[in-house]
Every structure is written in C-alpha cells, then in structure tokens.
Amino acid sequence: MLIRTPSDLGALIRERRVKLGLDQLSLARKAGTSRKWLIEVENGKSRAEIGLILRTLKALGAVLTLSDAPAAALRQRQGKSAAEPVDIDRVLESLKRRP
Numbered sequence: 001m002l003i004r005t006p007s008d009l010g011a012l013i014r015e016r017r018v019k020l021g022l023d024q025l026s027l028a029r030k031a032g033t034s035r036k037w038l039i040e041v042e043n044g045k046s047r048a049e050i051g052l053i054l055r056t057l058k059a060l061g062a063v064l065t066l067s068d069a070p071a072a073a074l075r076q077r078q079g080k081s082a083a084e085p086v087d088i089d090r091v092l093e094s095l096k097r098r099p
Helices: 006-019 024-031 035-042 050-059 069-077 088-096
Strands: none
Touching (some): 006 035, 006 050, 024 035, 024 050, 035 050
16 A cells, blocks of 8 residues: 555554454554544544554554655656665755755
8 A cells, every 4th residue: 555645544554453353442552552542643643653653553463664666766757767876965965055
C-alpha cells in the first residue's frame, strides 16, 4: 500500500486491525498506547509520534518499508540518472543559507 498522507497511514492501521479481528482497545493495549491516541491516528492525526506509530505497526505485524521509486521515476522523466545519489549535506547547507 502506498502511504502518502497521515490519513493513508490511519486507514492502513484500521484496515489491518479489523482484518486481525482486534478492537481499538485491544490494539492500543498491545501497542502500549491509549485508545484515544489510536482513534486519532486512524482518523489521520498529522502529528503522531513516530515511535508510537512504529510500535503500533509492530503490534499489527506490519513492516514499514521505504522506497524512493517515485523519486527515481521523476528523475528519469527529467533526464537525470535514477542512480544519481543525493548529497544530504549539500541539501542541508542550502537550506541553512536561505533567508
């Protein structure tokens, strides 16, 4: 599943929870969170703590995998090599220099 927004992530968590036959309270206890927090995340809370998200995904038996495939496709459309590395230090320096 492609996750682009907090709502997408919430939908994934809800879908997986329901598929596993867990109610919100059971999953919250298993993940060490509150039911209220889980409700907010399932509804697309945009500022959820990443540590709690990862614990919740682990409790669901889900694995988070990152891919830069869309970025590589964009670079190819722009005529750049898909394997072109990104210099994170250069990016950070350019951001520091912005007024």
